[in-house]
Amino acid sequence: MDSSRIICFALIFAVALLLASQDVSAAQRCQDVLYNTGCNLNDCGKKCWEKHHTVSHQCIPTNPSQTIYACYCFFDCGGQKN
DSSP states (O other), X not given: OHHHHHHHHHHHHHHHHHHHHHHHHHHTEEEEEEESSOOXXXXXXXXXXXXXXXXXXXXXXXXXXXOOEEXXXXXXXXXXXX
């Protein structure tokens, strides 16, 4: 009985640590809109690399009909390059 309680407590503690670490890493991510219209994924990636030295980029629709796409670059706030 005691060993099952210890295992249960250890599992709950491990899950809590995992969730806490995910919140911290998410809080350190920044985004930059490189341009608001005409996003081309290859060009967006190139500009994102040139400005922030990261490969995390995405073309995201900016209107309800999803016909206009903006280039978003996602990067570590601590390593921000301008």
